[in-house]
């Protein structure tokens with residue numbers, strides 16, 4: 001059975017019970033999604049289902065709602081078992097069950113996944129639950145030690161079966177299936193239907209009804225897609241401009257390819273005043289959950305994630321998915337952008353792509369059956385105008401909302417003691433307030449960001465040009481002297497961090513660094529603005545003011561900084577490591593969030 005255009009129906013018409021219907025209307029589900037309309041009636045009658053549908057189509061409710069109807073709440077034994085590929089999904093599915101079942105008395109659901117303390121899980125299992133949601137490995141552990149008994153199991157759900165296959169869990173899944181009562185009902189969901197999954201279904205299901213939802217998912221159609229042609233080093237600049245320019249931006253997930261890159265980029269964004277955090281597979285489960293919850297609650301707005309760590313995240317306030325590093329394939333892309341446009345809202349997916357990756361762009365257009373347009377970024381002067389009007393608005397808001405008595409008094413004293421005009425004082429305060437985000441974007445050439453037209457004609461293979469030694473940025477680099485050196489205990493990383501953050505430079509604009517005893521030389525664009533220079537003069541590293549000044553007299557030694565072989569090459573230089581100019585860069589110099 002292929003459901004392309006199901007007749008609109010209601011949840012009530014699907015035969016769901018009153019408490020469940022109340023919960024659904026409370027959380028705002030109006031009509032069943034196509035997969036729900038197709039699956040629910042069949043699952044309610046006890047039949048098996050083999051469902052093929054992309055992320056974001058509403059699979060969780062498709063299996064959870066009918067499962068709830070089959071539970072006997074007077075018994076606290078596991079009756080429903082859901083297998084998910086990741087801990088995040090296990091938690092999310094368990095939360096969804098809890099939400100849908102909020103009006104079922106004595107209902108309990110327990111998520112079981114690796115990385116969480118066994119003691120906690122054993123305690124929860126002893127208390128008893130009708131629904132168990134877990135990852136295959138941990139479920140096997142519990143089954144083997146007898147802490148999980150499935151004698152009363154009625155329904156088994158395999159969620160994201162292809163992902164479980166991809167992660168190497170399929171044998172565990174089959175082992176678990178073979179340790180459940182043969183009378184059970186089985187629902188298997190998968191975004192794709194590789195033959196291995198199909199044969200699992202054949203071995204473990206009984207006459208399943210096949211339900212396929214067309215792959216142009218609802219998520220994709222509610223998501224606006226654009227791309228930006230990047231030229232290597234301007235990624236971070238463009239990203240920060242997007243984050244500032246996109247009006248509807250509430251929260252964003254930024255995808256990068258490596259765990260290291262999640263930390264690096266999150267740090268850089270934090271240093272630029274964004275509330276950002278990394279999300280990757282190296283983090284403990286507790287940390288990952290905390291990050292997702294912070295994103296949900298608005299404590300942070302940006303998560304920089306790898307594909308695996310972000311899979312299945314369902315946070316409705318995510319308005320933007322930014323593919324900072326290009327995905328490996330179109331399927332990964334569809335999964336990524338499925339993190340936005342949740343629950344029928346519109347989302348925006350932005351893809352950073354280099355000239356050499358254009359083929360991926362076409363493939364994605366083909367896969368999502370949508371034309372992807374070139375992103376238009378506001379010009380620098382438009383950006384400046386926005387900052388000014390935002391600034392004015394902030395001032396007006398403060399005047400309206402804050403109690404300013406004390407501050408009036410301070411300003412009054414300042415005015416009287418120095419015979420100043422209030423206007424001048426206000427200007428000085430405005431200057432102080434905008435230091436982190438200057439209201440006047442200086443137009444020094446070379447420091448400007450690429451414009452749309454410039455980007456339309458990317459210089460082919462620019463990054464591969466040989467002898468690209470000293471012009472990491474567009475402009476030429478020259479040595480500058482800073483008054484902090486080895487004897488102060490400084491490291492090149494700290495220097496890069498301070499200059500990048502305080503001076504607003506990108507990693508690519510910082511060249512060689514050489515440490516001497518009581519000073520250092522660092523290569524920076526020769527056309528640094530006076531404003532940047534003034535800021536960097538004051539910037540302190542290891543308690544030393546940098547006192548930066550151009551210095552062409554001290555010879556720059558040939559050696560580059562870096563501790564690892566290979567780390568000395570600029571990114572993009574032939575043979576350089578594919579990623580990132582400097583390692584780590586842990587909390588640079590923190591600035592207050594804006």
Ligand code: ADP
Nearest residue numbers: 029030031032033055056057058059060061343
């Ligand atoms: P999938 O598992 O297919 O990726 P989910 O079950 O995670 O999709 O659902 C995606 C989002 O859509 C969730 O935010 C969910 O709450 C929401 N959703 C699901 N069904 C409905 C519905 N019938 N009406 C409105 N929103 C829904």
Ligand code: MG
Nearest residue numbers: 059060159312
């Ligand atoms: Mg799902």
